[in-house]
Amino acid sequence: xxxxxxxxxxxxxxxxxxxxxxxxxxxxxxxxxxxxxxxxxxxxxxxxxxxxxxxxxxxxxxxxxxxxxxxxxxxxxxxxxxxxxxxxxxxxxxxxxxxxxxxxxxxxxxxxxxxxxxxxxxxxxxxxxxxxxxxxxxxxxxxxxxxxxxxxxxxxxxxxxxxxxxxxxxxxxxxxxxxxxxxxxxxxxxxxxxxxxxxxxxxxxxxxxxxxxxxxxxxxxxxxxxxxxxxxxxxxxxxxxxxxxxxxxxxxxxxxxxxxxxxxxxxxxxxxxxxxxxxxxxxxxxxxxxxxxxxxxxxxxxxxxxxxxxxxxxxxxxxxxxxxxxxxxxxx
Numbered sequence: 001x002x003x004x005x006x007x008x009x010x011x012x013x014x015x016x017x018x019x020x021x022x023x024x025x026x027x028x029x030x031x032x033x034x035x036x037x038x039x040x041x042x043x044x045x046x047x048x049x050x051x052x053x054x055x056x057x058x059x060x061x062x063x064x065x066x067x068x069x070x071x072x073x074x075x076x077x078x079x080x081x082x083x084x085x086x087x088x089x090x091x092x093x094x095x096x097x098x099x100x101x102x103x104x105x106x107x108x109x110x111x112x113x114x115x116x117x118x119x120x121x122x123x124x125x126x127x128x129x130x131x132x133x134x135x136x137x138x139x140x141x142x143x144x145x146x147x148x149x150x151x152x153x154x155x156x157x158x159x160x161x162x163x164x165x166x167x168x169x170x171x172x173x174x175x176x177x178x179x180x181x182x183x184x185x186x187x188x189x190x191x192x193x194x195x196x197x198x199x200x201x202x203x204x205x206x207x208x209x210x211x212x213x214x215x216x217x218x219x220x221x222x223x224x225x226x227x228x229x230x231x232x233x234x235x236x237x238x239x240x241x242x243x244x245x246x247x248x249x250x251x252x253x254x255x256x257x258x259x260x261x262x263x264x265x266x267x268x269x270x271x272x273x274x275x276x277x278x279x280x281x282x283x284x285x286x287x288x289x290x291x292x293x294x295x296x297x298x299x300x301x302x303x304x305x306x307x308x309x310x311x312x313x314x315x316x317x318x319x320x321x322x323x324x325x326x327x328x329x330x331x332x
Contacts, residue, residue, distance in 0.1 A: 028262035037072050037287050038311055042090055042108045044079040044234030050257060055122065056273035057102070060280025079108070081207075081236035083180065086111035094119060100286055102279055105232040107180065109134055109145065116144070120292040123147030124279035125272060129297055131184050140295040146292040147282055148275045150300050156185050156229055157192035159253040159268045162305065163225050164196050165323050166266070167251060171224055172199045174218035174250075176241075178231035179204050187201055208237045215244045226252040228259070237274075238262055242311075251313045257306045260331060266313045270300030306326040 034189060041057075043050045054076075058068060075096060077089035090111035093101055101112055104125040112121050113134075121144055128133065129149035135141035140147070141296040164170050175189055182227040186202065193200040203214045226245060228234060234241060235256065245252040250272055254260065254267040278298060286292060305323075308331040312319050324330060 018228055035098075036070075038096065038098045039072060039074045039283060039295055040093035040101040041076045042086065042093055042101060042103040042112060043076065044083070044086065044103075044105050044108050044232035045081050047078050049081070049236040049238075050078070053104070053124065053273050054278040057280055058277040060277035061283065064206050064280060064284045066284075067080070079232075081233050081324060083107040083233070087114060090115045094134055094261070099234075100283055102283065104276070106132060107232060113145070120286050121145045121147075122279050122286070122292070123149070124284040124317055125150060127151070128184050130179045132206055135297055138299070140293070141295065142293045144292050146295045148278055148298045150270050150275065154188070155255075155269050155303060156189050156227065158303075159227055159266075160189060160192050160196060160198065162266065162268055162323065163227065164198070165253065166317070166319060167225060170198065172201065172212075172221070172223050174201045174203050174221070174223035174226045175229065176205060176214060176226055176234070177236040178233055179226050181229055181231055182293050189227065189229070208240050209231065211237070211240055211244055215248045215250065218250060220289065222225050223250065226250050227272070228252060228254045230255040234260070235259075238264070245313050246311065251312075251315060257304060257329070260306045260308045262307060263311055264313075265317070266305070266307045268303060270303050271322075275300065307331070 022075060043054065043222045061072065075093065075094055075098065079086045086107050093113040098119060100122055102121060102124060103112055106126065107125065109121065109123060123145060124147060126149050129135045130137060134145050160173065160261055163173065177186060177197050178200045180285055190200055201223055203217060205211055205214045228241060238259045239262050242259060242262050251265050256269050256272045257267050258272065260267045282295060285295060305327045306329045307319055307324065307327045309319065310331065
């Protein structure tokens with residue numbers, strides 16, 4: 001009789017434990033068994049303009065052991081450099097119930113944050129994530145956003161210093177910005193210009209249709225160089241900016257090396273493809289159960305000076321040997 005009671009007690013305990021497990025379910029961040037993770041990517045530009053960074057992102061995932069289409073699915077949306085398209089595209093991605101969404105730039109983040117405050121958002125590249133209010137701090141982001149934040153204000157200032165070295169008589173610089181760009185970068189550039197005794201003329205362009213007028217204005221006002229601040233719109237249409245700088249024979253400094261690879265004069269910044277590659281590590285950690293609010297925001301530690309000697313020759317500019325010696329890469 002006692003043996004029978006013992007068996008019954010074990011059965012009851014076993015049933016209770018199974019019921020408890022079923023009620024609790026799997027951990028909130030764990031992937032349900034058999035479900036292939038879905039990653040949404042919201043890219044502000046076109047597929048062609050994002051070829052290099054997105055290729056680096058996919059390579060980063062492969063390096064971590066993921067096989068696209070088998071162990072992970074990526075769904076893309078391209079804004080085609082039209083920021084008013086992003087909210088609709090963000091909604092489409094969120095409705096597909098992705099496990100994580102990945103983007104870069106403030107317009108992409110803003111669109112996704114309006115669509116969700118729960119799905120993790122991994123930012124591949126953003127200037128001053130804290131100043132823009134996307135994270136509470138670099139060490140403890142809080143919320144559903146984390147990723148890589150580059151030092152937009154500092155590198156914009158550094159580019160001014162390099163322009164001054166390249167053009168010792170430089171006194172007047174046109175600063176090209178998108179109207180939606182954060183004011184912090186411009187404020188820091190103004191401070192740097194004052195220290196370098198440079199006159200700053202701020203010019204704004206929302207789309208490629210306004211680029212020509214900007215360069216005409218810069219030339220008429222006597223600007224001797226152009227400092228192009230970061231913007232997904234500028235990056236997507238970088239060839240147009242590069243061509244206009246050459247047409248108007250204006251030395252220009254850009255945010256990313258891709259501008260220089262496409263014929264621009266010089267850039268000083270962290271590698272954009274490398275930042276996208278690093279974004280893959282955040283995707284991996286979140287898929288394995290980490291919360292985005294607990295993952296510290298990374299900042300690039302390596303910055304590259306890239307110079308295009310063909311572009312310099314085209315506008316009749318000689319790059320000083322001391323600047324060339326410091327260049328990480330020279331395109332001849």
